[in-house]
Amino acid sequence: MKYREIIEKMTLEEKASLMSGKDYWTSNDIERLGIKSMFLADGSYGIRKQKKASDKIGLNIGNPSTCFPTAATISNSWNEDLAEKIGEYLGAEAVDQKINVLLGPAINMKRNPLCGRNFEYFSEDPYLAGKLAAGYIRGIQSNGIAACVKHFAVNNQEQRRMTIDTIVDERTLREIYLTAFEIAVKEGKTKSIMSSYNKVNGTYANENIHLMKDILREEWKFNGCVITDWGGSNDRIRGLLAGNELEMPSTGGETNEEIVQAIKSGRLNEKVLDECVDRLLDLIFTTEKALNESYVKIDIEKHHRISQRVAEESIVLLKNKDNILPIKPNKKVAVIGEFAKEARYQGAGSSIVNPTILDNTLDCFEESGIVSIGYEQGFERYGKTNKKLISNACELAKKADVILLYIGLDEYVEVEGLDRNTMSIPKNQIELLDALYKVNKNIVAIISCGCALEMPWINKVKGLLHGYLAGQAGARSILRVLSGDVNPSGKLAETYPIKYEDTPSYNNFPGEEVSVEYREGPYIGYRYYDTVHKEVLFPFGYGLSYTTFEYSDIEVNKNSVTFKLNNSGSVAGMEVAQLYVGCKSDKIFRPKKELKGFAKVFINAGETKTIKIYFDDKTFRYFNVKTNRWEIESAEYEIMIGASSADIRLIDSIWIEGNNTELPYDKSNLPSYYSGKVTDVGLEEFEKLMGKKVPISTLDKKKKLGYNDTISQCKYAKSLIARISYYLMIFIHWILIKLGKREKANIMVMSIFNMPFRGISRMTGGIINMSMLDGILMIVNGKFFKGTAKLIKEKNKLVRSKRNK
Incomplete structure (x- = not known):
């Protein structure tokens, strides 16, 4: 071990304390041995270090930071050098903000176009995703701090992400879902990896010996740290045995005590703990050295210009009928669409960035050389039809030679914790397009979102530019492409099917209540469409140029x-x-x-x-x-x-x-896979591919609810109080939607409905411990008085324990 001398000076309790967070964003420290806390911050496409309340869930506004284009955007650049350059700038800003570990990049595969977090992922192809991720990592870590690649592994949906069991055959696992991580480890040399919430073939990823030891440690020779996703630890001892160093966030010391007792009882060998401590110390000391030795003065304007360059190279030109683009000199242009005034430039959830500068489309026309005759909103951002806005837009459109129509998805549709329910853009935007087409057919649509869309309306536009989520300089970048100052070179890193039903995972997304079966095997994205000659709207790798x-x-x-x-x-x-x-x-x-x-x-x-x-x-x-x-x-x-x-x-x-x-394989057993026609694979054939029986995917509604059941399952609870509480939550969610409080409604789904009961303990920093949770579960399972007594007893015990420390 590298730090044996220091480890030998530690008490058992001190070693155990290093294995979990001090609060929501920092690791524990041991002052007497010179071991400092690390700060970990979200950083997939910009730094998100909260201004205040760092012990809270992480929803407060962050310090200003350059908001680069998201991974879904940058992947369209197909430029490894550019990815590395972004990493360098992200790492420099992290050093400036005294961050040891930057939680990114995220490299899960785009198995299905409805995954709510696709804006944060690179591609449907593991080779492309891995190469770009390796570039990011090299750039970030050139500053001496650590990247943390996430989410390991097979986390390809947001619905029930903390409990869902991903059922996937070994070959598909290796070739599709682990290859990008393999490249990130071997070529990017990432110093840390974040384990995902979900189970993989029956075992939580964080405890999965096959993933964490057989593949990650032994086969790939990874010697860095594994960090849980926040609240993603199920059984802390099993996690340690699998090689997980750091549990985040703090559990108020509860899991530290579990580690101490496991060693004293013989369940856990202290040597395992020492090895984990050694790897964690290496991460602490090497990143702390970088923070102490490096002085970085951030040139905000320079970083903004780099963000612009990245966006320019990532924008994809999808259609250019009659060479309507670039906009010809002296053409009168009408600018229509809510997203022209209030840009949609980044995702939502834990990755949201507070930009240092934010370009506005309407302010950038003069320098672009495009002659704008005016702007109309055209539609309401969150989907409500407004005939007056459409009428005003049409009046402006009649006076123009070309319409620039800014459309897309709003920030509450693409968000961590929720999957989309459709590939369509909102109906009110299509109504606007239909009305504009009747008065002026020279329409160029500019799309803002981080994902693939259905486009049954595509014949009503002559030009189509997809900016994806282009970061804080995206508005200016898009105008430079429209004007011809920049020749578009972006190419799609994902396939656009004609309709959602064409996708190979259509019948198996997001799975049933317990598990999701990857019955399509390795045939995701273009691997499926090209094999079966399925017509698509836009193929993988597609993009036009001037x-x-x-x-x-x-x-x-x-x-x-x-x-x-x-x-x-x-x-x-x-x-x-x-x-x-x-x-x-x-x-x-x-x-x-x-x-x-x-x-x-x-x-x-x-x-x-x-x-x-x-x-x-x-x-x-x-x-x-x-x-x-x-x-x-x-x-x-x-x-x-x-x-x-x-x-x-x-x-x-x-x-x-x-x-x-x-x-x-025996070819006769797997006809769907040998033909590539995998949209409707039967259970028997899937089990032959798996080489074993597949677990039942639906809930047993008669069983008692336990630690790993979600709060949303209270609708099946024996307790009337629990069932009423569930329907009360549904009602509150409905009210929030009606009142336009969509962000709060989304947070409710992400952090309450889909959270397992153990998350109540894991995410409250020790305010509610597992013993108290036992009382809550008794109440939920119909033992109200016994559960209440247990809850009060354990609460009092916890208060006395804290008072005596």
Whole structure:
């Protein structure tokens, strides 16, 4: 151990105390040994360090910080160097605010387009997500502090995220849901990882030996710290045994005492605790050194300009009929839409950032060169139809040559803790578009949201620009693309289906009450659509430019693929060339093609560049569930170079000599997976893929409610008081929605309805301990008087204990 000498000076109680938080955002300290508290702060796309009440849930406004574009936006840049640059600036701001651990990036896969936190995730593709995340991590940690990659693992929905059991086969787990984390660990060298709330195949991720020890520690050689998601610890001792160092937030010392008693009773070997303390001390000392030695003066304007550059390179041009873009000089433009005046530029929830500067679209027109003849709101932000606003917008539209229509989703639709219930934009925005189309057909729509949308209205717009959530400089960045000052180069990091029902996980999202079954296997996103030739609205990797590119002269060898890329248009631009690989053998089921490399290249008009993309250890591998390791099948592989997954420009092939090991599957047992038609896989076939029986996914409504049942399950409680309390909460939620208090309504769902009962203890900093929770559960389960007596008794005991300290 690196810090054996210090650890030997600690008492058992001191060692245990380091394993949980001091308050909501800081770790514990031991002053006599010079061990200081660490500060941990949210930081996926900007620093969120609260101005006050750091012991509270984290909903107070944060210190001003640069709000960069979200991960969903930046992933459209396909630029690793840019991701690293963002990381450097995020890390510098973290050092300035004395933050040891920055809680990000978030790299969960976009399994389903309705996940409420997709705005914070990179992609549906693990290779792209992993490469960009590694860039972020290198940038953040170049400042000496730590990145904390989250949420490990298979956390792809918000509904019931603290209790849901993710049922996924081993191969899909490895190839789709762990690969980005593997790249983050091996290439990004992340110093810490946040474990997710959910169970994985029956065991909470934080306690999952297979995830935390077999894969993370032993296979990937990760020697950093594992930190729980806030309130994500179920059984503290099992968590320690799995290698979890730090439980957050504080539990008021309750779980520290559990650790002490577990060692005294022999349930836990003190050596396990010492190893966890050693890894945690390394995180504390190395990050504290950086904070002490580094002096960073933040240039707010410079950081703002970097945010603008990132946004410009991430904006995606989806449609440009009749070359309506860029806006021609002297064209009269009508600006319509609520999001033009009050930009939608970031997500919501724990990641929300208080920006240092915020560009406003209406203030940026003069410098853009676009001639605006006026602005109309057009629609109410939160979905209510307003005919007067539509009428006013149409009157302005009649006077314009081109309409710039700013539409999208509001901040309470895309939020941590809640999944969306539709892929549509609000009805009142579509009504506005329909009305505008009748008076002026030259419409350019600018979308603001962090996710894929259905667009049955797309034929009513000539131009379509998706800004995603472009950060504090997004408004100016979008105008620079519209004006032609910037040639768009963003390409989609996720597929846009024509309708939600087309998605492969449609029948299995967000799962039943107990579990969610990943019956589609590895066929998520383009892996499914391309395999079964399903028509989509926009394919993965798609994005238009104001110029054109031609691909030629492909050459393949065992180490790389080389080709030429020519800018055949009239303006300079950047192109994202994408390498896809497909195996021609049908012995093992696979998607038709998978992304295995990419290169973003700037090319002047008329210029030709030679591009080389190297193969790596992930280019030809698959995970063999029989041998329990990565293998390469001896076969011929197609090497495809494309402008998107559906626009393959060059194809060659190469024979790869593999391992020739035992084949993992009996083809006759898995017809859906060998065909790729996985939208309606039956239970029997899914169990054959899993290699075991799948647990029942619905609640047993007759059983007593326990620690890991959610508060929303009080509707099934034996206690009349509990059931009344549940319906009272439903009524309050309804009232909040009606009163327009949508933020409070969302918080109610996130922090009450979907919280397990143990969360009452884990998230109250010791105010309610587990013994008191036992009394609450007695009440919920119909033993009102006995439970009340227990609750009062344990409360008094806790008060006496604190008084005697």
